[in-house]
Amino acid sequence: MRAITVTGIDAYGILTGAKKEDYRIWEPKDRKGRILICSAAARQKGYACGYALCTAEIGRVTEYPPGPGEEGSIFGWQLKKVRFIEPFPVRSRNKLSFFDVKDVHICELKGISMQEWFETYYDGLRHWK
Secondary structure: OEEEEEOHHHHHHHHHOOOOEEEEOOOOOOOOOEEEEEEOOOOOOOOEOOEEEEEEEEEEEEEEOOOOOOOOOEEEEEEEEEEEEEEEEOOOOOOOOOEEOOHHHOOEOOOOOHHHHHHHHHHHHEOOO
Protein backbone atom coordinates (compact mmCIF):
# COMPACT_ATOMS: atom_id res chain seq x y z
CA MET A 1 0.00 0.00 0.00
CA ARG A 2 1.15 3.52 -0.67
CA ALA A 3 1.95 5.40 2.52
CA ILE A 4 2.70 8.96 3.61
CA THR A 5 4.24 10.37 6.76
CA VAL A 6 2.72 13.17 8.82
CA THR A 7 3.77 14.61 12.18
CA GLY A 8 2.49 12.97 15.35
CA ILE A 9 0.11 15.83 16.05
CA ASP A 10 -1.22 15.76 12.47
CA ALA A 11 -1.74 11.98 12.66
CA TYR A 12 -3.73 12.51 15.87
CA GLY A 13 -5.85 15.13 14.09
CA ILE A 14 -6.53 12.78 11.18
CA LEU A 15 -7.48 9.97 13.57
CA THR A 16 -9.94 12.13 15.50
CA GLY A 17 -11.39 13.82 12.42
CA ALA A 18 -10.14 17.27 13.45
CA LYS A 19 -7.70 17.38 10.51
CA LYS A 20 -9.56 16.72 7.28
CA GLU A 21 -6.91 18.03 4.89
CA ASP A 22 -3.16 17.47 4.65
CA TYR A 23 -0.90 19.95 2.87
CA ARG A 24 1.91 19.07 0.48
CA ILE A 25 4.01 20.95 -2.06
CA TRP A 26 3.05 18.41 -4.71
CA GLU A 27 -0.15 17.11 -6.21
CA PRO A 28 -0.76 13.35 -6.06
CA LYS A 29 -0.80 11.97 -9.59
CA ASP A 30 -2.83 8.87 -8.70
CA ARG A 31 -5.63 9.34 -6.18
CA LYS A 32 -7.12 5.87 -6.53
CA GLY A 33 -7.17 3.46 -3.64
CA ARG A 34 -6.42 3.83 0.03
CA ILE A 35 -3.23 5.23 1.52
CA LEU A 36 -1.58 4.40 4.82
CA ILE A 37 -1.11 7.28 7.26
CA CYS A 38 2.10 6.98 9.29
CA SER A 39 3.27 9.23 12.10
CA ALA A 40 6.81 10.56 11.76
CA ALA A 41 9.48 9.02 13.96
CA ALA A 42 10.46 12.36 15.52
CA ARG A 43 9.14 12.24 19.08
CA GLN A 44 6.41 14.62 20.11
CA LYS A 45 5.29 14.59 23.72
CA GLY A 46 1.84 13.01 24.07
CA TYR A 47 1.69 11.51 20.56
CA ALA A 48 2.40 8.12 19.01
CA CYS A 49 5.36 8.59 16.69
CA GLY A 50 6.92 6.14 14.25
CA TYR A 51 3.77 4.06 13.66
CA ALA A 52 1.32 3.28 10.89
CA LEU A 53 -2.02 4.29 12.42
CA CYS A 54 -4.83 4.39 9.88
CA THR A 55 -5.81 4.32 6.24
CA ALA A 56 -7.66 6.96 4.24
CA GLU A 57 -8.71 7.89 0.74
CA ILE A 58 -7.58 11.06 -1.02
CA GLY A 59 -10.60 13.06 -2.07
CA ARG A 60 -10.59 16.52 -3.56
CA VAL A 61 -7.18 18.17 -4.02
CA THR A 62 -7.16 21.98 -3.83
CA GLU A 63 -4.30 24.07 -5.19
CA TYR A 64 -3.50 27.14 -3.11
CA PRO A 65 -1.41 29.76 -4.93
CA PRO A 66 1.79 31.01 -3.32
CA GLY A 67 1.55 33.94 -0.96
CA PRO A 68 3.68 37.09 -1.20
CA GLY A 69 7.37 36.19 -1.22
CA GLU A 70 6.65 32.44 -1.52
CA GLU A 71 7.46 30.15 -4.40
CA GLY A 72 5.21 27.40 -5.68
CA SER A 73 1.70 26.33 -4.85
CA ILE A 74 0.56 24.28 -1.87
CA PHE A 75 -1.85 21.41 -2.41
CA GLY A 76 -4.49 20.55 0.18
CA TRP A 77 -5.43 16.87 0.09
CA GLN A 78 -8.84 16.01 1.49
CA LEU A 79 -8.52 12.83 3.58
CA LYS A 80 -11.77 10.91 3.73
CA LYS A 81 -13.05 7.51 4.86
CA VAL A 82 -10.42 7.22 7.59
CA ARG A 83 -10.26 3.70 9.04
CA PHE A 84 -8.41 2.49 12.11
CA ILE A 85 -5.80 -0.24 11.79
CA GLU A 86 -3.79 -2.28 14.25
CA PRO A 87 -0.80 0.07 14.64
CA PHE A 88 2.65 -1.20 13.78
CA PRO A 89 6.09 0.45 13.75
CA VAL A 90 7.21 2.00 10.47
CA ARG A 91 10.65 3.28 9.59
CA SER A 92 9.59 5.92 7.11
CA ARG A 93 12.57 8.23 7.56
CA ASN A 94 10.11 11.12 7.31
CA LYS A 95 9.76 10.77 3.54
CA LEU A 96 7.88 13.61 1.90
CA SER A 97 6.66 11.47 -0.99
CA PHE A 98 4.76 8.21 -1.12
CA PHE A 99 6.56 5.07 -0.06
CA ASP A 100 5.42 1.45 -0.05
CA VAL A 101 4.45 -0.72 2.90
CA LYS A 102 3.63 -4.40 2.42
CA ASP A 103 -0.10 -5.07 2.68
CA VAL A 104 0.54 -8.09 4.91
CA HIS A 105 1.27 -5.67 7.79
CA ILE A 106 -2.01 -3.77 7.46
CA CYS A 107 -5.05 -4.97 9.38
CA GLU A 108 -8.03 -2.60 9.15
CA LEU A 109 -10.35 -2.82 12.14
CA LYS A 110 -14.10 -2.81 11.63
CA GLY A 111 -16.75 -2.12 14.22
CA ILE A 112 -14.41 -0.47 16.74
CA SER A 113 -15.29 2.89 18.25
CA MET A 114 -12.80 5.72 18.38
CA GLN A 115 -12.69 5.58 22.19
CA GLU A 116 -12.11 1.82 22.18
CA TRP A 117 -9.34 2.12 19.56
CA PHE A 118 -7.56 4.87 21.50
CA GLU A 119 -7.79 2.94 24.78
CA THR A 120 -6.74 -0.38 23.23
CA TYR A 121 -4.03 0.75 20.82
CA TYR A 122 -3.03 4.41 20.79
CA ASP A 123 -2.66 5.28 24.48
CA GLY A 124 0.11 2.71 24.99
CA LEU A 125 2.14 4.15 22.09
CA ARG A 126 2.27 7.77 23.25
CA HIS A 127 5.57 9.37 24.20
CA TRP A 128 5.40 11.13 27.56
CA LYS A 129 8.93 12.52 27.68
